[in-house]
Amino acid sequence: MVENVNVMLKLFIEYLQIERNYSQYTIGSYEHDVKGFFMFMSEQNISGVKDVTYSDIRIYLTKLYDEKLARKSVARKISSLRSFYKFLLREKMIEDNPFTLVSIPKAEKRLPNFFYGEEMEQLFDACKSDTPLGLRNLALLELFYATGIRVGECSQLLLKDVDFFLSTILVHGKGQKDRYIPFGSFAHDALEQYIQNGRNQLVKNHHMHDFLFVNFRGGPLTTRGIRVILNKILKDSTYNGKIHPHMLRHTFATHLLQNGADMRTVQELLGHAFLSSTQKYTHVTNEYLRKSYMSHHPRA
Missing domain, CATH: 1.10.150.130 (Tyrosine recombinase, N-terminal domain)
Incomplete structure (x- = not known):
């Protein structure tokens, strides 16, 4: 057998x-x-x-x-x-x-964890450094927050996948489905600084390759390496709590919806095959609105 x-x-x-x-x-x-x-x-x-x-x-x-x-x-x-x-x-x-x-037991319904705006600022402040690794870490964090990409998608990004003229990245998602995601000025500047002043320094003693993000030896950055970096950013920040890469993806989606983005747009940006996968974020935004109401309305 x-x-x-x-x-x-x-x-x-x-x-x-x-x-x-x-x-x-x-x-x-x-x-x-x-x-x-x-x-x-x-x-x-x-x-x-x-x-x-x-x-x-x-x-x-x-x-x-x-x-x-x-x-x-x-x-x-x-x-x-x-x-x-x-x-x-x-x-x-x-x-x-x-x-x-066999029926699959229903999992407990939990709202996705996400960072508030001030918490994201604490993480960004922890990355401010002119060293090659500091530039890489900031570019990594900015890109996660700007695009909501998965860790596996991030580790597979190549230099040619970044279009600075259009401010978009080409992401190779699940099931061989590619999608273009725009990114803003903060991610644009951080990526440009990292590629020009950080990445070249890190890969100079390593066999040349086209992966966007590299480790301290200059080799391609793995998904495990990304998790280690994010934990280090957390440790260096003033934020007290836990972090995992998907929290940044949750934050990306939640902040878009909180600021008026429609569900279909968020679904496409996240690369979700089904709208039901995206709808969980409406529960997060509704809970956020409820808490804001209860905290600020004089007769709540």
């Missing part, structure tokens, strides 16, 4: 890479979830993926809940396995998909 399922998993990963064009981070999550289920199959003496039944999946779900996993984590694992079995069904390696019978 081990050799057989490993071949199936290898083919599934190739499908995610080539046909779905998923990021390495996303593919890693799928692989981790599928391998975890393989371990469960071994524990239950299930000889192969064809032999998995609905009852087996119910036992697996019970095991996950016994491990105190959050509903969101359980839902992700089931979704990964459903996709894996759907792929096997398409390739005629199995005859039915028992995971279609």
Whole structure:
């Protein structure tokens, strides 16, 4: 069984890479979830993926809940396995998909975390430095806030993807979908300063490449490297709280809607395939308005 399922998993990963064009981070999550289920199959003496039944999946779900996993984590694992079995069904390696019978538990509804204007200013102040790394960090932060791009999209940006004349970037998004996103004067100036006075200094002792953002050695900046940089910016600022790259994406969308942007425009800028993915930000803006009202109206 081990050799057989490993071949199936290898083919599934190739499908995610080539046909779905998923990021390495996303593919890693799928692989981790599928391998975890393989371990469960071994524990239950299930000889192969064809032999998995609905009852087996119910036992697996019970095991996950016994491990105190959050509903969101359980839902992700089931979704990964459903996709894996759907792929096997398409390739005629199995005859039915028992995971279609399993309902994914609803995740807790949480409003996206975002930064207020004054909090963003604290982060920008922490980046003010004329060093090559300081210029890079400011350009990185300004671009995230100006465009709302994902971390994976940012790490793949090339120099040629930046159009300073039109003040736009070409972003290669999920599912091989490209989109152009405009950026403002602050991001324009920060990017220009970084490319002219920071990037050249960082890559001079490294093999030449065209990636926009580079690490301290001059090599392409990875998604992990971006997270490390953002944590350092937070540590150097006066802001007290947590940060993750998606908070900047949430901030971008929330601030646009708060200032009158329409939902369809925000959807296109974010690269969301469905409007429902963008609509969660209306809840954020409505909550923001409610709090502002309660804080400032004399008879609230």
